[in-house]
Amino acid sequence: MLVKSQIMDKDQMERSLQRMAHEIIEQNRGLEKIRLVGIRSRGVPLAERLSSYLKLISNQEVPVGILDITLYRDDLSTISHQPVIKGSAIDFDIEDAVVVLVDDVLYTGRTVRAAIDALMDFGRPKQIQLAVLIDRGHRELPIKADYVGKNVPTSKEEIIKVSLEETDGEDSVKIVLV
Numbered sequence: 001m002l003v004k005s006q007i008m009d010k011d012q013m014e015r016s017l018q019r020m021a022h023e024i025i026e027q028n029r030g031l032e033k034i035r036l037v038g039i040r041s042r043g044v045p046l047a048e049r050l051s052s053y054l055k056l057i058s059n060q061e062v063p064v065g066i067l068d069i070t071l072y073r074d075d076l077s078t079i080s081h082q083p084v085i086k087g088s089a090i091d092f093d094i095e096d097a098v099v100v101l102v103d104d105v106l107y108t109g110r111t112v113r114a115a116i117d118a119l120m121d122f123g124r125p126k127q128i129q130l131a132v133l134i135d136r137g138h139r140e141l142p143i144k145a146d147y148v149g150k151n152v153p154t155s156k157e158e159i160i161k162v163s164l165e166e167t168d169g170e171d172s173v174k175i176v177l178v
């Protein structure tokens with residue numbers, strides 16, 4: 001794996017997430033109905049960090065849920081005979097809530113399509129919004145993020161590698177070639 005360039009370090013990631021937290025508050029005129037749901041795997045620590053920033057900024061607790069989209073993937077039959085399912089955990093009512101889905105990278109949009117499908121099994125939210133740390137383009141579905149840490153134009157040969165302290169031991173975003 002060849003690292004082509006680093007596009008975010010720890011400070012830049014923190015600033016992006018702080019800005020996204022401010023945008024979530026602004027766009028929704030408060031946090032009363034907001035619930036964060038992280039998409040496994042790296043969407044989960046990102047959702048928890050956003051919740052911490054929302055608490056710092058507004059002194060309100062915003063619950064975080066976890067969504068495992070494995071069984072909802074449109075390529076499930078081709079990726080693996082025994083997919084690893086870690087499970088979803090949403091222990092709040094999403095009925096009438098504004099759910100902000102959180103993920104690290106938005107690319108084709110297929111993960112988000114699956115996440116919307118998976119979320120709907122938990123109820124009928126008032127609205128679903130989308131927050132991603134990196135939007136790298138190349139959408140294959142009509143999906144757009146409401147909150148973006150950084151737009152990174154890429155070629156299809158490149159891969160965005162998001163590393164997080166919680167899962168990878170460091171905070172960084174790199175463009176790599178495989």
Ligand SMILES: O=P(O)(O)OC[C@H]1O[C@H](OP(=O)(O)OP(=O)(O)O)[C@H](O)[C@@H]1O
Nearest residue numbers: 040041042103105106107108109110111
């Ligand atoms: O818009 P898409 O084309 O669906 O791509 C984006 C998804 O790809 C990555 O997940 P990946 O499937 O690599 O699994 P991971 O989260 O376990 O790294 C990333 O975390 C997003 O969830």
Ligand SMILES: O=c1cc[nH]c(=O)[nH]1
Nearest residue numbers: 105107158159160161
């Ligand atoms: O470049 C990409 C594309 C999808 N998911 C990633 O994590 N990186």
